[in-house]
Amino acid sequence: MDVVRVNVSKPYDVLIGRGILDSVGERLREVSEPCRCAVITDDIVSELYKERVVQSLEASGFSAVSFVFQNGEQSKTLATFGKALEFLAEQKLSRTDLVVALGGGVVGDLAGFVSSVYLRGVRFIQIPTTLLAAVDSSVGGKTAVDLAAGKNLAGAFYQPELVLCDPDTLSTLPAEFIADGMAEVIKYGMIYDKELFSFVAGGANSDMYERIIRRCVEIKAHFVENDERDNGIRQLLNFGHTAGHAIEKCSNMTITHGNAVAIGMAIVAKACAAMGIAEQSLPSELISCLRNNNLPVECEFTAQELAAAALSDKKRRGGSISVVVVRAVGDSFLKPIRCEETADFFKQGMGEESV
Ligand SMILES: NC(=O)c1ccc[n+]([C@@H]2O[C@H](COP(=O)([O-])OP(=O)(O)OC[C@H]3O[C@@H](n4cnc5c(N)ncnc54)[C@H](O)[C@@H]3O)[C@@H](O)[C@H]2O)c1
Ligand SMILES: [Zn+2]
Incomplete structure (x- = not known):
């Protein structure tokens, strides 16, 4: 144990x-x-x-x-x-x-x-x-x-x-809910642990769950211990969640949390690459990992719809929202984005081009 x-x-x-x-x-x-x-x-x-x-x-x-x-x-x-x-x-x-x-x-x-x-x-x-x-x-x-x-x-x-x-x-647990959990696992890899990301990049199976759970709980404990009330570093755990919560809301909660977070992470990774914040290979690395774990990477909502939903979310702080951005797998930081730039930010991650 x-x-x-x-x-x-x-x-x-x-x-x-x-x-x-x-x-x-x-x-x-x-x-x-x-x-x-x-x-x-x-x-x-x-x-x-x-x-x-x-x-x-x-x-x-x-x-x-x-x-x-x-x-x-x-x-x-x-x-x-x-x-x-x-x-x-x-x-x-x-x-x-x-x-x-x-x-x-x-x-x-x-x-x-x-x-x-x-x-x-x-x-x-x-x-x-x-x-x-x-x-x-x-x-x-x-x-x-x-x-x-x-x-x-x-x-x-x-x-x-x-x-x-x-x-x-x-x-x-039905496969679709395993996939939901894998979205959070991939999140930990993206923000903090390249090794965990590589471990699951080809798709996880049941023999891997114990090790995955242990590592994720260790990472979560690390962030929570350093910022129990979520005013600083713990917010990195929200990678993909600003867009994700907006997707859940726009879908009337018919898109599950994990699925929405997966799409949210893909949008943000593409936006980061488009803006020159992230390595150019980051979106394709993430998207192939998400797909190998049976997760979606796109949704039918527009950047405007997502921005409107995101701005009514509690993560709004004054005139800006905090978005978690990733430079490379395992390397993340918080970036404030002005409210009026949110739709543009999402739009950069929702281009038609396939990566
Ligand atoms: N508190 C936090 O820090 C935090 C973090 C991430 C997500 N969340 C929240 O978690 C929720 C999503 O959790 P979830 O994905 O576990 O959803 P869930 O609790 O709805 O479970 C998904 C489905 O699986 C069924 N189920 C549960 N265990 C099962 C099992 N062992 N075998 C078969 N079926 C089983 C449930 O009845 C349900 O139908 C969201 O509301 C999200 O906001 C909270
Ligand atoms: Zn979550």
Whole structure:
């Protein structure tokens, strides 16, 4: 089993190991006395994995109740958030009890936000079951729900007590969602780790997931430890996300997060090359890596549409937005772009020429 320590204001461990789902109770006993657990999950994950988790919790002296909501980004709303809070209150979950977020990024973001608010904060643990949640959303303490105006517009920084990641759960994850997770993996490679990028450039397979997860969690921990509240270096993790969030929004959330980020990264890499910021070979390197991992590199929206959506996003700071640009694989920095130049910037990355 791999252990990655995340040294933030309240340090915690990320444990990565095959079969760890059956020892959730034992692992939790290392950080908590027996108490009541509210397992928050979605309908698909509930069907697949909830019983094993509940059994393991009960075998270690915890008791468990569960709140199950419909899977998908469409559930990451204030409505589901409210229902989950009411559920915890009905169940009389107390301040010394625990929330268990079992699922992908939607479950983790929502359950984490619920935990940050219920009784002004109850402890929670993350059990990621998608590649995206394992490599990214379960670590770092960003929690949120979407508002009509955009993604993740209401949320909190709230760190888990523990993250338990069982790579075996990925065996049931449909290929399209594996691809979503790979978009974030490729992001880490692009901004920080050429070796990781090369490792996945030809396409990842299930034998590689454990190593990929460990490396990505290490990188995420590095950024989060240095900038827990996302005011500086952590923003590099947003590579492809300004355009990506705009694409998600323009598609009415029908394009998934990972797919949107993949397209967003391709747009920014092409724009950087066109503007002479990046090596000329960067877009083709990235695009071939994305394609080899079954990810899209284009969308049907115009630069104007994306800019309009991006400018209503929370990353706007005064008269400019911060965009992560990459010089070469593994080498990135933040570049402020004036609001009125955003459409032009995207346009440079959306040329017709194929790379
Ligand atoms: N907090 C952060 O730092 C952060 C970072 C990146 C992304 N996110 C958020 O994460 C969300 C996307 O997460 P996601 O891609 O995990 O989506 P998701 O949680 O919707 O999961 C994708 C689908 O896979 C199903 N599923 C989950 N685990 C499964 C398994 N093991 N086997 C079979 N099916 C399974 C789910 O039911 C769902 O239908 C977005 O809302 C995004 O904004 C947050
Ligand atoms: Zn992301």
